Amino acid sequence: MERSSTPSGGSTRREATRQKLYEAAVTLIAEQGFSATTVDEIAERAGVAKGTVYYNFASKSVLFEELLRHGVELLAASLREAAEKTERDGGTKVDALDAMIRAGLEFISRYPAFTQLYVAELWRTNRTWQSTLMVVRQQAVAVVEGVLREGVAGGELSDEIDIPLTAAALVGMVLVAALDWQAFQPERSLDDVHSALSRLLQGRVGGNR
Amino acid sequence: MERSSTPSGGSTRREATRQKLYEAAVTLIAEQGFSATTVDEIAERAGVAKGTVYYNFASKSVLFEELLRHGVELLAASLREAAEKTERDGGTKVDALDAMIRAGLEFISRYPAFTQLYVAELWRTNRTWQSTLMVVRQQAVAVVEGVLREGVAGGELSDEIDIPLTAAALVGMVLVAALDWQAFQPERSLDDVHSALSRLLQGRVGGNR
DNA sequence: CTTTTTGCACTGACTGGTCAGTGCAAAAGT
DNA sequence: ACTTTTGCACTGACCAGTCAGTGCAAAAAG
Numbered sequence: 001m002e003r004s005s006t007p008s009g010g011s012t013r014r015e016a017t018r019q020k021l022y023e024a025a026v027t028l029i030a031e032q033g034f035s036a037t038t039v040d041e042i043a044e045r046a047g048v049a050k051g052t053v054y055y056n057f058a059s060k061s062v063l064f065e066e067l068l069r070h071g072v073e074l075l076a077a078s079l080r081e082a083a084e085k086t087e088r089d090g091g092t093k094v095d096a097l098d099a100m101i102r103a104g105l106e107f108i109s110r111y112p113a114f115t116q117l118y119v120a121e122l123w124r125t126n127r128t129w130q131s132t133l134m135v136v137r138q139q140a141v142a143v144v145e146g147v148l149r150e151g152v153a154g155g156e157l158s159d160e161i162d163i164p165l166t167a168a169a170l171v172g173m174v175l176v177a178a179l180d181w182q183a184f185q186p187e188r189s190l191d192d193v194h195s196a197l198s199r200l201l202q203g204r205v206g207g208n209r
Numbered sequence: 210m211e212r213s214s215t216p217s218g219g220s221t222r223r224e225a226t227r228q229k230l231y232e233a234a235v236t237l238i239a240e241q242g243f244s245a246t247t248v249d250e251i252a253e254r255a256g257v258a259k260g261t262v263y264y265n266f267a268s269k270s271v272l273f274e275e276l277l278r279h280g281v282e283l284l285a286a287s288l289r290e291a292a293e294k295t296e297r298d299g300g301t302k303v304d305a306l307d308a309m310i311r312a313g314l315e316f317i318s319r320y321p322a323f324t325q326l327y328v329a330e331l332w333r334t335n336r337t338w339q340s341t342l343m344v345v346r347q348q349a350v351a352v353v354e355g356v357l358r359e360g361v362a363g364g365e366l367s368d369e370i371d372i373p374l375t376a377a378a379l380v381g382m383v384l385v386a387a388l389d390w391q392a393f394q395p396e397r398s399l400d401d402v403h404s405a406l407s408r409l410l411q412g413r414v415g416g417n418r
Numbered sequence: 419c420t421t422t423t424t425g426c427a428c429t430g431a432c433t434g435g436t437c438a439g440t441g442c443a444a445a446a447g448t
Numbered sequence: 449a450c451t452t453t454t455g456c457a458c459t460g461a462c463c464a465g466t467c468a469g470t471g472c473a474a475a476a477a478g
Contacts, residue, residue: 203412
């Protein structure tokens with residue numbers, strides 16, 4: 001019957017199967033979208049029988065929702081870690097933002113499919129995922145907002161900035177630049193992309209140095 | 210024998226039907242995605258019979274492709290217009306970028322559904338739309354690249370900026386900030402969003418004014 | 419002027435195929 | 449022993465695309 005959903009403690013075999021299903025689903029859904037991806041395809045790509053999908057997940061939608069939650073935890077964790085590391089190393093808040101941009105780019109280049117899928121589904125007016133996605137989004141944006149807030153409090157950043165809007169814009173800038181990089185200019189290095197974004201963040205676009 | 214055709218182009222009735230179908234399709238696809246939207250739904254929302262969809266468009270995909278082309282032309286035109294107007298008024302290139310940000314925001318708030326759909330479909334690895342979407346994307350990004358290039362040539366902008374990457378990042382910033390605004394903070398005014406982005410562009414985030 | 423023809427625009431019932439989800443007995447782990 | 453996975457046949461809903469036919473107005477014929 002329904003085992004407790006906490007992964008810690010479940011059998012290893014089951015967990016391994018779920019992992020294979022996540023990986024298969026994330027790439028297929030990123031490529032084709034949720035509706036266009038069939039459960040048969042997911043099962044086949046994961047090398048598993050169709051029945052196994054339904055033994056492990058209540059439905060196709062549930063599989064997708066758990067996938068989203070799983071993925072965004074990884075992202076939020078790596079952003080948080082980047083910010084904290086900068087903190088420990090005595091960097092400024094702008095340094096922390098810069099480190100987070102890099103962490104974001106690294107995440108996206110490691111899990112491009114998850115990012116594609118996230119962007120594609122986030123702003124749907126569709127009621128189905130909305131609640132899951134709101135949570136998921138908030139986790140990522142909150143980390144950036146936290147750093148901005150501390151920067152303003154400490155006088156390092158202008159107190160005129162609009163924290164939620166600026167955080168959203170920064171996340172968007174990184175997200176879209178990264179996807180564009182992967183999709184349309186894959187020959188560029190991560191450093192190229194990082195320094196372009198860094199320059200934008202630090203206002204070194206206008207004025208000749 | 211010659212059918213009475215209106216001097217410029219096809220019959221008015223046909224054009225009106227196609228317009229209704231565009232409008233119905235754009236909102237439905239933005240809400241649900243391409244695959245999850247049925248032709249029956251589109252026809253019903255447009256107030257026509259299903260057969261009419263196929264009388265006017267070869268297939269569901271073709272309807273969607275023409276919709277994309279139609280929409281991005283509006284966007285590129287309004288960006289171009291904003292840049293040119295700034296030019297005429299003797300503004301700087303940074304002023305032009307700022308005007309384009311505003312034009313982008315205005316476009317998005319006028320056609321939110323188109324923007325949603327564009328973002329959701331653009332980075333799919335799926336082969337189906339790729340060619341159409343590349344063209345569509347290039348039309349929008351090229352306008353921004355043009356202004357950046359002129360700014361660098363004229364010495365107003367740093368010659369160290371990576372034009373394609375910066376253009377993509379700027380477009381992304383505006384796109385995502387605007388969608389976030391619509392979806393999660395709709396009470397904010399266009400001016401709020403514009404000034405937050407403007408501040409980011411002009412590097413007034415770091416430093417207390 | 420009246421009747422007939424022509425062709426465009428549209429209609430909606432229908433078809434052939436697809437796919438999420440089920441059921442179950444046998445096999446394979448652990 | 450028990451949990452998990454397999455393989456496969458099956459169902460019922462749903463959906464893209466088709467097609468024979470309708471309505472209408474302008475043009476041609478009478």
